[in-house]
Amino acid sequence: MQSMLRRCALARPAASLTRQSAPSLASWRMQAIRTLVTKRYTEDHEFVEFDDETNIGIVGITHYAQNSLGDVVFVELPTQGTEVGAGDQIGAVESVKAASDIFAPVSGTVDQVNEALNDQPGLINKSPDVKGWLCKIKLSDPTEVSGEAADGGRVQGQVRLKREGVHRYWFNTTSTTAFVLLLHTVPEQGIF
């Protein structure tokens, strides 16, 4: 978690500086508590790690899911460039005993897939949230993740993004030193 924060901080200096120059009080408040990375979980034990700078959500399965599934031996990934709607089935993660469908947690276009999983499906067990990510989706409607609707647990297709277990990193851009607040750091039991 710490490394993720550092990564976020390092990834954004340019953005931070640009925004810092915006003068009005309204926009200052917007920037001061601007969401950088929002990680949300679906009821199907997937996560989407949304970066509002790029509008890209990284999709993967949770540690809990990989543990329940056991040794992952096969991953079917969506095709790059495919348009997907939230709730669409976009692939599968399979162990010897089970096949688990992957549903798009958000709507958008598949921007990239984790080709490394074709040769090393076990990355999902070793590192479900970093090296074992499945695909990146460029969101067509970022409010699916960051909007109030997402907070309220709106059902999107078959997918409901959970408020519980959400990691949200707030970044104070008015300071030269990154100031980070963590909200909802205690995930719901069962997610991890």
Added chain:
Amino acid sequence: MFSRRLIGSVLRPTYAQCRRMATAPVGALSRTGLYDFHIQNGAKMVEFAGYEMPLAYGDIGQVASHHHVRNSAGLFDVGHMVQTNFRGPTATAFLEWLTPSSLSTLGAYSSTLSVLLNETGGIIDDTIITKHSPGAYYVVTNAGRRTEDLAWFNARLTEWNEGPLAKEKGPVEMEILEGWGLVALQGPKAASTLQNLTSFDLRGLKFGRSAYVPLDGGSTLHVARGGYTGEDGFEISIPPQQTEEVATMLAKDPVMLVGLGARDSLRLEAGMCLYGSDLDESISPIEGALAWVIGKDRREKLDFIGGETVGKHLKQGPPRRRVGMIVDGAPARHGAKIFLPGTDELLGEVTSGIPSPTLGKNIAMGYVKNGNHKKGTAVEVEVRDKRRTATLTPMPFVPTNYWRG
């Protein structure tokens, strides 16, 4: 994610179930005599056939367990299965009425795979029958079919014992070995492991034979050479009060405890059926590719329950046949549809399928229309709305490794 499709129609623990089991005991489920032993050994317990059974132990994954059985030895608790003795002067004739096996020509202390058939030739259950003498048989049936099997046995037994042969020569009695333990020691190191615990020369006990073997510690147990993995091994029947002690004695290096997960992948590689997935009451033994269990001397008279259908399927060919296949791309699971390539002609369905840990290929078994069942036939299997090419392949997928002396 996690509309999970698990192998087999019976083995379907869900996340919700796993979670529930982790926190609270499940009501109304039975336990084998090894329940405490499993818990002490870090088993992840799941519901299977009305029992709480180990899916896996500790952090050992299914693939590691699977390879361990293929390369060394594993111990399975199969105490949920139903063990029954049939005794009486007409026991052979009674069991030959219930099954198509040639039991009269089966040697003493020999076992055979068999099937219980209904009136229309459908398989009520598959079973292992061990003959001790013409008047004494030991029969093991599936836990998941306990209710149906016992109802069937009881009804047919009553009928039999009121019939002329039983009246003339004597009745048959049925004794269910309630609470008895049954463990399977499987793998290339199974024999050396068991040999360390007995003075009985196991080299003389070949595949398909059984014996009462005296073990260190004083107990003499019924040991049948065979199993459900395709490896050399033994199924050991143990009185209730000794089950845990014997299991503890056997579960020593190099033997690893193995749960239901690896049991399923091992049996599928060996081309063996899981009742409820690959066999059911609508399937005849000919359709189920089990024609070999029908005794040669029984194919003319067909004087067993369900004989008419069996005779018809033997003569005219069955409408469908169980086949093995290797599927390209994605693993095909239970329920995947099988098509004639490039057409919408449905040939049948997959009944079991996994990515084979031993072969690194996707293996499956299923049923196809008769005539499309020859090995090498190219078919297409639908997985997640996409057609995948597959080739019909003889079973077992992994060669068996039985001790034939």
